[in-house]
Amino acid sequence: MTNRRIESTISYVERMLESTDYRSIVSLEDNWRFHAGDAPGAQAAGYDDSAWRIVQLPHDDSAESNFDAAYPANGYVRSGVLWYRLPFASPGQHAGGKRYLMFDGAAMNAEVWVNGHCLGTHPYAFTPFWHDLTPYLRPAGEENILAVKLDASLQPFGRSYLGNGLFRRVQLIVTAPLHIDVWGVVARTESVDSGASISVATNISVGRYPETKWNAFVWQGNGMKDNNEISKNCRLRTTILDPEGREVAAAEAETIVPQFGKHRFEQRLRVVEPDLWNPDQPNLYRVHSVLFVEDEPADDVLTPLGIRTLSFSADGFELNGIETKIKGVCLHQDAAIFGGAVQTRTWATRLSMLKEAGCNAVRTSHHPFPAEFYHACDFLGMMVMDEAFDEWRLGWDRGYSDSPYGKNTYGYSLYFDQWYETDLRAMIRRDRNHPSVIMWSVGNEIPDLYFDEGIPLLRRMVEICKEEDDTRPVTVCAEGNHLLNLREGIMDLVDVPGYNYVASREGEAYYERLHAERPDLALIGSETEFEPEHWKRIMQHRYVIGQFLWVGIDYLGEGADVLGEDSALGNTFDISALAGGRRGWAFGLIDSVGTTRGEYHYRRSIWSDEPFVRLAVKQPVPASGEALAYMNAQLHWNWNEGERKTVYVFTNCVEAELFLNGRSLGVLAKDTEGYRAIELDVDYVPGTLVAVGLSDGRRVCEDQLVTAGDAVRLELSCDAERLTADGSDFAELRILVVDKDGYLVPDAAHSISVSVQGSGRLLGVYSADATSSESYRSENCRAYRGIAAAVVRAGRDSGAIVIEASAPGLAAASWTLPCVKPG
CATH class of the missing domain: 2.60.40.10 (Immunoglobulins)
Structure with missing residues (x-):
């Protein structure tokens, strides 16, 4: 990972989100007035907000608060009612055109007003939504007032930290009257034989042209007599640009669009000798769609394009015709000090660190992530399982959304029936052009899967996914620790059944029975522990296409003392304010400040091809935490003299030689079949412990642990x-x-x-x-x-x-x- 790579990622993401020639896209980041708590009447344009605090977006109020045992459902930080207000001038571009307000997400129960007019509500924190401001804005140059109320006061609304605030990008989009629709471009790789065949569908629409006169009421003016019918000629020019910005393919089409009209262009372009997208070489093209109206450029959109093919079957997952194992991690959205307001720099840093460990995929646990994340994954070469929901209607004890609850008392089940289709379509429409996204997940550990009611729900959600995008498989991730059996046949409704903690139910057989039930389908370990035996089974069976470890990086909420450490730390750290002892989950490959743990280096030793060796020292774990043995290993050489320590050597080399203070401890062979680390018992003495990775007897990599002295x-x-x-x-x-x-x-x-x-x-x-x-x-x-x-x-x-x-x-x-x- 280099600073240059991070800066390049940031530059690419910003270009994709806001770089257009004719459409105006402005991020509304600055000068928001903010109030924590309710403020009755704050939606009114004339409300006095002079005493409110000024904040910048993205903003997560929960991340600014102190940890408090009163909020166990949100990572021990506050959540509640929040208000945001923003003065902004009416844009002057594209007179008579459209003005859209796009929220990439808002936590949660958003209510939006402009100049005192209610634009609408949106309960779910994690899906994008937009409003048409056009009828309510004042004349060009005059000031408008945008007001947003969020309400996360009822807990629990989720199982872990979800955040509270305008924690994602808010954009003002200004277009010509006849324009390309929001999420209106869909680019697909149809084939890569004899060059790449790319289909591009583009939806355009117009409300009324500025010249339109329309009156259907005879008692007003001259009635229908003064009406005019207006149509305009438009031309769509679609170009594909290579990573250097050179045009490599182009197509044009024309049509006539009447007032209040819509049209869908279907174009086919061919790229000769394309550079394909994959995690090792994430070659990115861009589709630039320019709409001309009466031969004048009026609107344009930039769309990511990674030319690649996907295939999923019992014979494995093939990316561009090459069998590929998914070496994935689950991630939560939050990032320590930022809470849910995570910006591109942090995503680029975290994703780059995961790639260094050989990780090639991320599951968005358990909701859609911000738009910046997907662009960063495109650029850096990280595949994505894009997940929609953590709950549908039912709770684990079979509650209903209206009587009395789902998985969470005040969670998404309260809004599911009214909103799930809107939210699912919004996720797919925003994300379907990203080459990094390889499959859709419609749910995580869903109680409905165990009952008859779940069958029509799952069937309908799969249908929605296919209506919006039939190029990717659909999965649902079933809980492995539940005593009930999944409803018979329910996993046949998805393309790739996902199983969480499969060993909890299936034991050492892992996926064998599941494969026998569905011999034609690929299976995925959608959420797994860290036991090496699991990866061994994945490598043995082509029908198991990979795994997503729980979890890639530490997160807030769901705190658990899995290894019984808290009593040992209590004399140093103040845990009295936390009812459960921990403010978050602390068993990721990477901790919240970016420090790698032993399991990170173990994964690098089995997931990465670049010669690698890393030393660690085994620490005792309870039987229930055996899968965390590598996770808990310590990366230092400061122990009690004479103490016998078990040393782990994480390496992808066939052999490694260990030295203690210059004396060889022997050449040790890697367990290439069992996927386990090399182990050696060593009598501790201070000094330097060295491991040398060997290939055909040659030194190819090295690591050392050195006894540290007193802090200076x-x-x-x-x-x-x-x-x-x-x-x-x-x-x-x-x-x-x-x-x-x-x-x-x-x-x-x-x-x-x-x-x-x-x-x-x-x-x-x-x-x-x-x-x-x-x-x-x-x-x-x-x-x-x-x-x-x-x-x-x-x-x-x-x-x-x-x-x-x-x-x-x-x-x-x-x-x-x-x-x-x-x-």
Whole structure:
């Protein structure tokens, strides 16, 4: 992972979301007035909001709050009623055209007004929705007031942290009267034989042309006598641009569109010798659709295109005709200090780290993610299972949405019947052009699957998926820990049955019985633990196309003391404020500050082809947590002298040689059949433990663990080389407690303070300790295992940002970050 790769990802995502030549797309990020709590009458244009706080989007109020045991359903942070208001000028472009307001998501129960007019409501936090502002805006240049009320006051509304706020992008889209519809372009790879055949469907529409005169009421004016019929000639030019922006294919079509008319263009383009998209080489094209009206350019849309083919069967999953195993992780949307307001830089960093471990797929657990995520996956080469819902109508004890509840008392089941089709179609229409998306999931661990009522529901949702996109398979992810049996035949309704924790029900047989029931279908481990035996079975059976580990990165909510650690940490960390002991799930491959765990390196040893070796030290785990043995391994060499330790060697080399203080401990062979790490018992002595990966007797990679001395100083590193002075750019800094030689002190728990001077401000300091009740937005926190993190936000003036980290008894560290004007 490099800073350049991250910056390139950010640049690509922004270009895809907002770069058009004729359509105006503006992100409404700045100058929102915000109030936490109800504010009756705040929808009125003349409401006095002068005392409200100014915030920038994306904004998640829950992430700004202190951890509090009163909110166990939302990761121990508050949620409630929120209000946002924004003054904005009516755009002057495209007179007589359309003005759309697009929300990529809003948590939750959104109510939207402009100039006191109610535009509508949207309950679900995670699907995009849009409103037509055109009839309610004031004349060009005059001020309008947008007001948004969100309500997440009733808990529990979800099983983990969901966030609360305008935590995704909000855009004002201005088009000509005759324009390309929202989500109106669909580009598909039809074949890649003798070049790539690409079909592009484009929907256009017009309400009324500015010249239109229409009156159907005879008592007004001259009635029908003054009406006019207007039609206009339009031409659609569709081009495919290669990664360097060169035109490689083009097509044109014309039609005449009358007032209040619609039209669907169907075009076929051919790309000669295309570069195909895959995780190793994510070659990206772009479809540029330009609409001309009476020979003048009026509207345009940019659409991602990755030329690739998909095939799923009992013979495996083939990407571009090559059998591919899905090496996936489940992810939650939230990211520590940002909560649900996760921006492209964080997505790029996290996805890049997962790719370094050999991961090639992500499941969006358990709802659609923001638009930036999918563009980043396209660019970086990460496949996606795009998931819609975590609940339908029923709860585990067979509650109903109206009497009394589903999986969550105040969750999506309350809105399911009215909204599921709208939300499912919105997800697919927004995401169906992304090459990274390889399958749709209509639900996770759904109780309805165990009852007759689930059959027509699942059938209908599969139909909706196929109506919107018949190029990808549909799955549903069934719970493996439930005592009831799935309704007979219900998994036959999907293309690729998904099974969570299959070993809990099937034991060592894993997928064998399930395959015997459905011998023609591919199966997927849609949510799995980390046991090596599982991956062994996946590799043995072509019909099991891969797995999604739970989980890729730590997240808020669902805190659990799986390994019985909290009592050991209690003398250092304050857990008294947390009723359940932990504010989140702390068993991801990567923790919340970006530190990799032992399981990360194990996965790299079996998922990655680049020569790799990493050392770790085994720690005891209870029998119930055996699958977490590699996860819990420690990556340091600071133990009690004379203690006998089991050393793990994670490597994809056939052999590895270990050295302790220069003395060889022998050449050890990898268990190539069982997919387990090399293990060796070693009598601990301080110093340096080295592992050398061998290929045909040659040294090809190396790792070492060095005994750290006493903590002496802090050390800083930063994920950005510079920031843009736009008020929203940010950098994440990593803070280490190190000894005199720069080695991490693994048990350091110093209280670290951070100050920021110059052209930026501190967002907060935090650690990965899931038992801590320290706020993410504090100026100080206690290091966890020698590590903390800080986030600095850019200001609007160019200049230097000077960051200093300090801790009692340690030498301070500083970092200077340039902040430059955009462009």
